[in-house]
Structures are given as structure tokens and as C-alpha cells.
Amino acid sequence: MFGNRMIVTNNPLVRDLINTRNLNRQYSLCWISGCTEDVLAKACSLCHKSYLLITHPLTGSIKPNQTPYKTIVLEKSADGTSDYQSIWIAESSFHKAMSLLKSRPRPPITQSTLGDFAVIDLSFFTSYLESVTN
Numbered sequence: 001m002f003g004n005r006m007i008v009t010n011n012p013l014v015r016d017l018i019n020t021r022n023l024n025r026q027y028s029l030c031w032i033s034g035c036t037e038d039v040l041a042k043a044c045s046l047c048h049k050s051y052l053l054i055t056h057p058l059t060g061s062i063k064p065n066q067t068p069y070k071t072i073v074l075e076k077s078a079d080g081t082s083d084y085q086s087i088w089i090a091e092s093s094f095h096k097a098m099s100l101l102k103s104r105p106r107p108p109i110t111q112s113t114l115g116d117f118a119v120i121d122l123s124f125f126t127s128y129l130e131s132v133t134n
Helices: 012-020 036-047 083-104 111-133
Strands: 003-009 025-031 051-053 073-078
Touching: 003 012, 003 036, 003 111, 012 025, 012 073, 012 111, 036 073, 036 083, 051 083, 073 111
Parallel strands: 003 025
Antiparallel strands: 003 073, 051 073
16 A cells, blocks of 8 residues: 655646546645656656655656656655665656757647647556556
8 A cells, every 4th residue: 555645747637637536635746837857857856855656757658758748656755765766767767858858859739739648648647546446
């Protein structure tokens, strides 16, 4: 069983799902007003503050320089110690995203494509939810 779980996201569909399913009783929400790299940076910061990664920051096959949305689930360490593997994964994911964005900036995104990216990120999050309830 998890304790002190946090969802870091910039995806409005994930935020809406958390509210409609009353998941805010089980998870705290860290809303990021920004892009994927901002969510990744927040996950790095939290890992340095004794949070462990529950979901991988680079889920799926969509590169972070292609999608504006990202959702990451973390859990506060019960004993307050840092998990160096979580720190390494979070930092490596952030640096990979920044490298990709530098070499190939995110292309302009239409409203319909924006919605598609939100649905894809939401599906990764709902897959996580299904895995912890089964």
C-alpha cells in the first residue's frame, strides 16, 4: 500500500479525472502550469526531497519534445531517505528531454492535436491506476 502519493501533472484531463473520481483523497495533486520539461523538473526536485518515482518519467514512445503533457506519480519515502535510483532516473529523464528540445524543438501544436496528446497521457495514467487497483 502506498502512502503520501503525489501526482505531478500539467494535463487538464488528468486533473479532471482526479477530481471526478475523488482521487484527491488518495493522492495529492501538484499542478504544473507549463510543459513536459516543467513536470520533469518538478519530479527531479521532489526526488531530491525524499520522493520515489512510482511511474517512469518517460513513459510511452512519444518523445518529450513532441508532447506538451506529462503525468508522473511519486511517493514520499516512509523513512525520509532519498532514493538514488529515483533521483538518477528523474534527472536523466529531464536531461534527455532538454537535449531533445535543444536539438529538435517542439513543433507547433494544433488544438485537436493538443487534445490527442492529453488523451494519450491520460491513458498512461489510467493504466497506472488500473495496475494498483487490481
